[in-house]
Amino acid sequence: MEFKDDKCIIENCVNKQKFDKYCGKHKKYYNYQILSQQGINVCNIDRGCLNPILEGYTKCEKCLNVSRKKDESKLIKVSQLKSIVQEGKTICNKCKCEFDNFQNLLGMNSTKCRSCYEKQRLIEQNRVRVR
Numbered sequence: 001m002e003f004k005d006d007k008c009i010i011e012n013c014v015n016k017q018k019f020d021k022y023c024g025k026h027k028k029y030y031n032y033q034i035l036s037q038q039g040i041n042v043c044n045i046d047r048g049c050l051n052p053i054l055e056g057y058t059k060c061e062k063c064l065n066v067s068r069k070k071d072e073s074k075l076i077k078v079s080q081l082k083s084i085v086q087e088g089k090t091i092c093n094k095c096k097c098e099f100d101n102f103q104n105l106l107g108m109n110s111t112k113c114r115s116c117y118e119k120q121r122l123i124e125q126n127r128v129r130v131r
């Protein structure tokens, strides 16, 4: 016989309780409960990272390293972008390809490559027709 209240307490979860009030899938919340009961701050429950955080930090060491690396690659991209723009080329903000600068119908430098620009224009034309 199955009791309704042996279901995991996470909203909409229909799995059975395995770890206290949580199912196997939501075991991280159980872990979190235990850690916070011990007064330990954990990294990011939403992303499932339950490493303890050192005092004065907002993330665990592992996640700090990950975001550091992301920042570094962002910086590299920006500097690449700048050097390309100086050569009269632009990175399409839609498909990220490189294209020679050209002016759109408004007489401004297009931020999209020709094929993306044409596609966008067709979509907008169709929209107008529908209305």
Ligand SMILES: [Zn+2]
Binding pocket: 008, 009, 010, 013, 014, 015, 022, 023, 024, 025, 026
């Ligand atoms: Zn669950």
Ligand SMILES: [Zn+2]
Binding pocket: 043, 044, 049, 050, 051, 059, 060, 061, 062, 063, 064
């Ligand atoms: Zn973390």
Ligand SMILES: [Zn+2]
Binding pocket: 092, 093, 094, 095, 096, 097, 112, 113, 114, 115, 116, 117
């Ligand atoms: Zn494009």
